[in-house]
Structure formats: structure tokens, C-alpha cells
Amino acid sequence: METAYLIETVIKIVAVLLIFSALAGLGTYFERKVLAFMQRRLGPMNVGPYGLLQIAADGIKLFTKEDIIPTGVVARIFKIAPVITAATAFMAAAAIPFLPSFTLFGYTVNPIISDINIGILYILGIMGVGLYGPLLGGMASANKYSLISAARGAAVFISYEVITGLSILAPIMMVGSLSLVDFNNYQAGGIGDWIIWSQPVAFVLFWIAAFAETGRTPFHLVANDHEIIDGFGTEYSGMRWGLFFIGEYANMFFISFIIPLIFLGGFGDGSFLGALAFLGKVAFFFFFFLWTRAAWPDVRPDQLMWLCWKVLMPIAVINVVITGFVMMF
Amino acid sequence: MHSEHNEQVITKEVPVKKGYYLVDIEDYPTDGWGKFKRVVKRTLRGELFVGLWVVLREMIKFDIHTIQYPAEKMPIGPRYRAVHEMKRLLESDTERCIGCGLCEKICISNCIRMDTRYDENSRKEVSEYSINLGRCIFCGYCAEVCPELAITHGGRYENASEQREHFIVYEDMLTPIDQMKAGTQQEFQGFGSITPHEDERVKKTPLAY
Ligand code: SF4
Ligand code: SF4
Numbered sequence: 136m137e138t139a140y141l142i143e144t145v146i147k148i149v150a151v152l153l154i155f156s157a158l159a160g161l162g163t164y165f166e167r168k169v170l171a172f173m174q175r176r177l178g179p180m181n182v183g184p185y186g187l188l189q190i191a192a193d194g195i196k197l198f199t200k201e202d203i204i205p206t207g208v209v210a211r212i213f214k215i216a217p218v219i220t221a222a223t224a225f226m227a228a229a230a231i232p233f234l235p236s237f238t239l240f241g242y243t244v245n246p247i248i249s250d251i252n253i254g255i256l257y258i259l260g261i262m263g264v265g266l267y268g269p270l271l272g273g274m275a276s277a278n279k280y281s282l283i284s285a286a287r288g289a290a291v292f293i294s295y296e297v298i299t300g301l302s303i304l305a306p307i308m309m310v311g312s313l314s315l316v317d318f319n320n321y322q323a324g325g326i327g328d329w330i331i332w333s334q335p336v337a338f339v340l341f342w343i344a345a346f347a348e349t350g351r352t353p354f355h356l357v358a359n360d361h362e363i364i365d366g367f368g369t370e371y372s373g374m375r376w377g378l379f380f381i382g383e384y385a386n387m388f389f390i391s392f393i394i395p396l397i398f399l400g401g402f403g404d405g406s407f408l409g410a411l412a413f414l415g416k417v418a419f420f421f422f423f424f425l426w427t428r429a430a431w432p433d434v435r436p437d438q439l440m441w442l443c444w445k446v447l448m449p450i451a452v453i454n455v456v457i458t459g460f461v462m463m464f
Numbered sequence: 465m466h467s468e469h470n471e472q473v474i475t476k477e478v479p480v481k482k483g484y485y486l487v488d489i490e491d492y493p494t495d496g497w498g499k500f501k502r503v504v505k506r507t508l509r510g511e512l513f514v515g516l517w518v519v520l521r522e523m524i525k526f527d528i529h530t531i532q533y534p535a536e537k538m539p540i541g542p543r544y545r546a547v548h549e550m551k552r553l554l555e556s557d558t559e560r561c562i563g564c565g566l567c568e569k570i571c572i573s574n575c576i577r578m579d580t581r582y583d584e585n586s587r588k589e590v591s592e593y594s595i596n597l598g599r600c601i602f603c604g605y606c607a608e609v610c611p612e613l614a615i616t617h618g619g620r621y622e623n624a625s626e627q628r629e630h631f632i633v634y635e636d637m638l639t640p641i642d643q644m645k646a647g648t649q650q651e652f653q654g655f656g657s658i659t660p661h662e663d664e665r666v667k668k669t670p671l672a673y
Contacts, residue, residue, distance in 0.1 A: 172528075
């Protein structure tokens, strides 16, 4: 039993790592294509059919580029920072059920690495640690733009942790558990049971905060190209920069898994159709990340802080209070 | 006196054209309640969704404007000034250049070098002619000054070289004799000539909208 469990877990970890590293690459391809189509362009076309092998070309380029450590940087921290980003992104995946459990060769597989009873808390915590990637990378870079980006990153991530935590508190109170599997089972009864109907405010808040947590476009000021070049990534090149990139895209994917799991019924009753619907929801939320990037402008840092502390946080607190009252009476 | 005159000009009644209207720009709110109202109004106006719809519409319409360059090319205008060409005479198929040297003289970047000699019929003949394309700024003066319409600009704009001094000599520029015999020499259409298919691409000037 113990050995079987160990082997199963190791296989799951390797599968998640491989699949989501590949998906991160595929994500960049989709992003380029979707953005291109929305801007009446074609996007990558020349490497492979419809530019599909562009991912491979990018991968080869990133892996074989010289690993440059500029003079003046704090080398140790500079080297470790991208690893933190990528590692925390993947660590958060440990508590996410990616699919309903299915039977493979008479063996029941739960596509979750570990169904710990503090799943959401763990994910939020790990995402909080993910802040250290941009922060340390930016501070160690000896580059003023990186430093600005690190400061912004710290401010944004810490502020929006508050929103994430508070907005998710109300659903947690309703479900009475921190495990994402329990969340899913709570909503297994069909569309009418989805938490989004009872907690629409929490849903919108969490979604907004997800943009800040992943640093995607309306809140992309951590690496705002036209102001601060590539922010904390300015001094990075080759695979170290690639790790930041994989981290960012893996984060996007994981958030896209978490939002439907918490609010939109997840994979429902665990049937094949439910699993398909779940993947559809995930795809929509990932697409929405790309969609907003084509459509919306970035907000200023001060506007972002204003939005967080003066608008979203009060709403989140009020939402929690109201939920509490409704549950009490 | 002068200022009075100015005031007169400003206060003059501007005739309001049909369909024109002044954009209503509200004053910025100064008190808290006004700011709050503005935030609520902006939040509920749903402009973000308009933006989302616009890009999604373009994606669905799939009206792609990309020109896949090495495979597809835009037609370039006859006035385009790329690598030079030397023309032949239409009647006798001999070279048009009379070796007058005007192009060498006028070239502002001094990149044309030529030499002439008498041929067996005691006529002036170009013996050497080269243009340093690394220096040429493609100003078109040589083509403009040529009395014989011998040197003109062609449409060959894709050049690559291993060094900065990239020369082109007379023989490279001269219309090949077989092409001349086939009657396919491209004449310079003259200054002010328009790009092919220009008629279809003509649009109203923005002022007319
Ligand atoms: S185009 Fe101008 S610079 Fe070039 S050869 Fe002619 S005169 Fe000289
Ligand atoms: S190309 Fe024209 S300007 Fe130049 S030498 Fe010949 S005839 Fe004269």
C-alpha cells in the first residue's frame, strides 16, 4: 500500500510537471495567436504548420542561450529568484484536483497529488510565497526598472492577497471545508448548486484578484513594457527568464482551474461529461486572460491600490459579514 | 488696438454645420459625493465589455490584414527608388547612356564612378560604370538629371551583401539583350505616376467624413 501510494504520487507529480510545462509553452502559442487574430494579424506562421512548432523553436532558443549573470547583480539571489517563481507555481498545483477520479486498468486514479484538508489555504500561502520571485529578482538585478517592478510587485501581490483571501472566505464559510474536492462535491448537484449563484460578488472579486495575482493585463504593471521595460525580468535572459515565463503561465493555468472549482461547479458529479465541461470552463478562463490583454488598457499603480483598498476590500468584508448573517439566521 | 481685434475674431459666431455638435465635457467633481457618483457611473456603464466585444468581433470576422512577406508582396509604385537600371534604346537596342557624365557629377554621395573612351567608330562609349550602393542614398538625382532617360530606378529592393561596399556595375544594370528583344523593358513611367491598383485603393480624404 505504502509503496503503491508513493509510486502513484511520484508519477502524478511528474505528470503535472510535464503537462503544465508543455501547456505553458502551448499557452504562449495560444496567446500569440489569439492576440494576433484580435488585432487582425496572423501571429506565428512560419515554423511548422500554422506556426505550431514555434514553441519548440522558442524552447530550443531559451535552453541553449548563454546564461548571463550581469556584473553588479547579487548573483546568488539573482540565480535563485526565477526558480522560486516556477517552483511555487507548480507547488500550488499539489492541492488542485485537475479531473474527477477515473479508473485506469482497474486502478482508481485521483488526479490530485494530495487532497489535504487545508487545500485552499495551502494554495493561497504558496502563491504568497511566489511573490519572492519577482521581488528578489528585481531587487538583486541592480537595475532601476527591475527595482521599481519589484516594489510594485510586492505592493500589488500583498494587497490583492487580501482580496483573494476575503473574497474566498464567504464560500469557505458556506462549504465548511478548505479542500477543493469538498468544494466540488458541494456543487455536484448541477448548475443550480453552483456557488456563483449564492456568491456572485465573491466570484467577481476573486476573478479580479486573480488578474493581479498572475500579473495579467489590466494589472500588468509589474512588467509594464512601456514604462519599465520587462520589470523584474529585464536583466534575465535564456532559461532563467524562461522559468519566470513558465511560472507566469503555469499560474494562469492553475488559477483557471481554481476559479471554476470554487465557483462554477468544477467537474460536477465526476462523470465524463462533467470532466469535459470542467475543461471547457478552464479553457474559457484561460482565454479570458488573453482576451482582456487584447481589449483592456493597463491601470496605473495608484489606481490599482485605490481599487484594492478603497473599493474591493470593503466590498469583500461586507460580503463576508452578510454571508455570516444569512447563515446564522 | 491689437487685442481688441483679436477679441473680435474670437467672439465671431461660428456657423454650426448640420450634424455637428459640441461634445459635452462635464467638470471634474471636487467633493466626495460627486467623485463617488462618478465611480459608480463609470463602473456600471459597461465600457469594458464594449472593448471586449470589439476585439472578439474582429477575431470572429477573421479579416486578416497580414501580408506574409517573402511569399506575398505589395505592388510597389513605379516611382519607387530602388536599385538602378540602365535602359536600352527602343529603336536599335543599343545602350542609351551617352557617357555625358552628368549623373556622376550630380551624385551627392559621390558613389557613381564612370569612364568613357572612343570606340572603333569614334563614338563615345562607356567603358567603366559602377555605383557604390553602400553609399548611395537613393535620392534619385542621377535619374532625374540624365538627359537620355538612360539611368532610372528599378523596383529591386531586396539587397544583401557581405560588406558595406556593395557595388553594382554597368552590365548588372543594363537591360539584358534578350529581354530587350522580347520587348519587355520596363520604361520609367515618369514622375507623378501612380502605383498599380491605386484606383481601387483610393479613399476619401479624412476631411470629407
Ligand atoms: S540615387 Fe542619388 S546617391 Fe544614388 S547614385 Fe543616384 S545620385 Fe547618387
Ligand atoms: S546615365 Fe545618363 S547622365 Fe549618366 S552618363 Fe549616361 S546619359 Fe549621362
